[in-house]
Amino acid sequence: MIIAIDGPAASGKGTIAKRIAAHYGLAYLDTGTLYRAVARDTLARGGDPADAIEALKSAKALDPRTLGDPRLRKPGLGEAASLVAKHPEVRNELLAYQRSFARAKSGAVLDGRDIGTVICPEADVKLFVTATPEERARRRYIELKGGGIDLSEAEVLCDIRRRDERDKHRAAAPLRQAPDAHLLDTTNLDIDAAFRAAIDLIDAAMGRAGYAG
Numbered sequence: 169m170i171i172a173i174d175g176p177a178a179s180g181k182g183t184i185a186k187r188i189a190a191h192y193g194l195a196y197l198d199t200g201t202l203y204r205a206v207a208r209d210t211l212a213r214g215g216d217p218a219d220a221i222e223a224l225k226s227a228k229a230l231d232p233r234t235l236g237d238p239r240l241r242k243p244g245l246g247e248a249a250s251l252v253a254k255h256p257e258v259r260n261e262l263l264a265y266q267r268s269f270a271r272a273k274s275g276a277v278l279d280g281r282d283i284g285t286v287i288c289p290e291a292d293v294k295l296f297v298t299a300t301p302e303e304r305a306r307r308r309y310i311e312l313k314g315g316g317i318d319l320s321e322a323e324v325l326c327d328i329r330r331r332d333e334r335d336k337h338r339a340a341a342p343l344r345q346a347p348d349a350h351l352l353d354t355t356n357l358d359i360d361a362a363f364r365a366a367i368d369l370i371d372a373a374m375g376r377a378g379y380a381g
């Protein structure tokens with residue numbers, strides 16, 4: 169079973185995806201970490217994430233064992249990740265890893281921007297998780313503050329809007345809801361309510377598809 173979860177920054181998709189994976193006993197891949205790691209390695213070499221050749225070099229050399237690095241969550245890397253993510257050659261280089269993860273025997277949950285549209289168009293269930301930019305900025309602000317990062321809520325909102333624009337309007341695999349994805353707007357839902365709503369959508373979709381349980 170493959171569950172594809174897409175949506176914009178700080179929509180809650182990562183937390184929901186992790187809980188869904190634990191609930192159904194599936195493996196979990198946060199595909200944003202791949203782009204963040206490519207951005208990290210490009211910057212570490214003194215390269216420019218907006219340069220396709222530099223970013224591709226990092227994507228080709230990417231070591232999946234470094235994907236657990238907590239420093240990948242640093243806010244500046246989100247911006248740099250969205251720059252490397254624009255390059256079709258980088259996306260193409262990361263495709264095989266994501267597809268083979270998704271097709272592992274026990275099934276998987278993947279979250280990102282293009283899982284339901286490009287990486288796993290055959291996914292059993294697709295969710296598109298969203299919330300207003302203001303609510304997403306509020307959540308990301310609280311998360312960053314908890315991690316000791318001192319940015320104003322207005323700065324976080326500005327970063328989120330800039331990334332939304334770039335992710336939605338790029339030519340390669342833009343952020344969009346797949347036609348067969350279920351929309352989950354978490355603006356007025358806390359994480360438990362959002363998780364329950366996601367499980368209800370998945371169980372209903374699987375029931376319709378004739379899965380047991």
Ligand code: CDP
Pocket residue numbers: 176177178179182199200201203204246249250251253279280281282283331335
């Ligand atoms: O957690 P947050 O939503 O802030 O970011 P992320 O999911 O770690 O993704 C960082 C950036 O990577 C996004 O802004 C996208 O530009 C890019 N990305 C992508 O293009 N495709 C994916 N499947 C996942 C992330």
